[in-house]
Amino acid sequence: MKYSESKDVMTPSGNRGPKTINIVLFGIGNVGGTLIKQIEEAQPRFLAKGLQIHIPVIANSNTAFFAKPNAEKGWEAGFKSFGFPQFIQDIFKFVKENELKNLIAVDATASADLVGEYFSLIENGFHIVSANKIANTLDVAFYTKLRDTLKKHHRRFLYETNVGAGLPVIETIKNLHDSGERITRIRGVFSGSLSYIFNRFSAEEKSFADILKEASENGYTEPDAREDLSGNDVARKLLILARELDLKREFEDVKVDSLIPTQLNGKTSVNEFKRRIDELNPTFENKKNQQAKGHVLRYVGELSVTEERLDVKLVSTPADSPLGQLKGADSLIEIYSDSYKKQPLVIQGAGAGKEVTARGVLGDIVKLAENLI
Ligand SMILES: NC(=O)C1=CN([C@@H]2O[C@H](COP(=O)(O)OP(=O)(O)OC[C@H]3O[C@@H](n4cnc5c(N)ncnc54)[C@H](OP(=O)(O)O)[C@@H]3O)[C@@H](O)[C@H]2O)C=CC1
Numbered sequence: 016m017k018y019s020e021s022k023d024v025m026t027p028s029g030n031r032g033p034k035t036i037n038i039v040l041f042g043i044g045n046v047g048g049t050l051i052k053q054i055e056e057a058q059p060r061f062l063a064k065g066l067q068i069h070i071p072v073i074a075n076s077n078t079a080f081f082a083k084p085n086a087e088k089g090w091e092a093g094f095k096s097f098g099f100p101q102f103i104q105d106i107f108k109f110v111k112e113n114e115l116k117n118l119i120a121v122d123a124t125a126s127a128d129l130v131g132e133y134f135s136l137i138e139n140g141f142h143i144v145s146a147n148k149i150a151n152t153l154d155v156a157f158y159t160k161l162r163d164t165l166k167k168h169h170r171r172f173l174y175e176t177n178v179g180a181g182l183p184v185i186e187t188i189k190n191l192h193d194s195g196e197r198i199t200r201i202r203g204v205f206s207g208s209l210s211y212i213f214n215r216f217s218a219e220e221k222s223f224a225d226i227l228k229e230a231s232e233n234g235y236t237e238p239d240a241r242e243d244l245s246g247n248d249v250a251r252k253l254l255i256l257a258r259e260l261d262l263k264r265e266f267e268d269v270k271v272d273s274l275i276p277t278q279l280n281g282k283t284s285v286n287e288f289k290r291r292i293d294e295l296n297p298t299f300e301n302k303k304n305q306q307a308k309g310h311v312l313r314y315v316g317e318l319s320v321t322e323e324r325l326d327v328k329l330v331s332t333p334a335d336s337p338l339g340q341l342k343g344a345d346s347l348i349e350i351y352s353d354s355y356k357k358q359p360l361v362i363q364g365a366g367a368g369k370e371v372t373a374r375g376v377l378g379d380i381v382k383l384a385e386n387l388i
Pocket residue numbers: 041042043044045046047074075076077123124125126128129146147148176177179180207234235236237238366367368369372
């Protein structure tokens with residue numbers, strides 16, 4: 016398959032040859048689909064700065080589409096008509112044959128299988144940008160091996176959207192830590208979907224199941240919403256932050272208060288869970304009604320760095336407290352440190368959603384592109 020890059024494009028500043036970045040995109044759901052749109056819309060602005068972002072390969076779990084340059088606009092039709100069964104080796108062959116440089120694999124999936132391919136992606140010259148949290152939350156041996164492999168092949172791995180979607184949480188925590196600041200505690204509402212669910216459930220007379228369905232339709236939940244309800248998604252976020260602070264903890268070290276009643280946990284399929292979703296209602300009606308007056312439910316994560324403790328649980332908090340006042344799918348993350356001792360550094364804003372997340376992924380791509388030739 017031949018793919019010829021438009022190397023002689025004239026930038027508005029009059030210089031020849033913008034820097035071309037080649038994205039291989041895995042995942043075209045909420046985040047991946049929105050990312051393509053955002054790249055297409057921002058292309059004139061990138062070009063003005065001497066940057067051109069191509070997406071020569073677009074893949075879902077079973078199909079890969081090898082696109083023509085600048086084909087982002089009509090990619091859906093091409094994907095349907097000219098998609099091939101997706102095999103990673105074909106992708107490697109394609110980028111080699113076409114001598115594509117500045118390769119970035121973007122992981123907009125929740126797939127563990129794809130994470131298993133990270134090593135071969137790196138060995139084949141790819142940098143990685145990921146919204147998928149799995150690579151950062153497998154065991155410490157994997158975590159370390161991934162970083163060693165990146166170092167050996169001079170590749171980078173950016174994953175700002177792993178915590179707080181488009182919010183600058185990882186970058187802020189990393190900057191503080193790397194500059195010698197002692198972070199003592201990180202606490203807050205880390206899940207955008209559970210924020211949306213509990214903010215509405217606490218304020219409205221709607222059933223828990225109906226609100227959960229709407230959260231899913233709005234693209235706030237994980238592909239399997241039980242990842243949110245089980246607390247696993249928040250646990251992953253806490254673990255990722257702990258590891259940024261050099262605490263080599265495992266997923267099992269996070270103490271998690273699951274929100275899934277035992278009869279729906281574990282053994283049911285996603286479809287069966289969706290069919291029986293109304294069974295969640297009595298549990299949450301009870302929790303809502305048992306609260307003190309003026310209190311609301313919030314699902315909170317806390318990383319106590321000094322005690323090396325990671326906790327995820329449902330709490331009842333006064334409606335006029337900072338967490339109690341949350342709206343929409345907002346996350347609110349408080350960072351306590353030696354410099355931010357009494358008044359924490361607070362990061363607040365949408366913690367889930369396809370637009371903010373895709374923008375965060377694009378932010379990582381542009382950041383990475385700045386360091387490429
Ligand atoms: N939505 C949000 O607000 C946020 C999401 N994220 C993360 O972003 C990721 C994607 O979320 P979202 O877009 O909502 O999920 P979706 O379910 O909407 O999309 C997932 C996409 O991944 C594809 N996929 C699955 N397995 C593979 C594979 N092995 N190779 C290639 N493609 C694959 C799916 O293809 P198919 O249809 O064939 O299965 C689908 O296109 C998740 O890891 C999530 O945690 C992070 C922050 C916020």
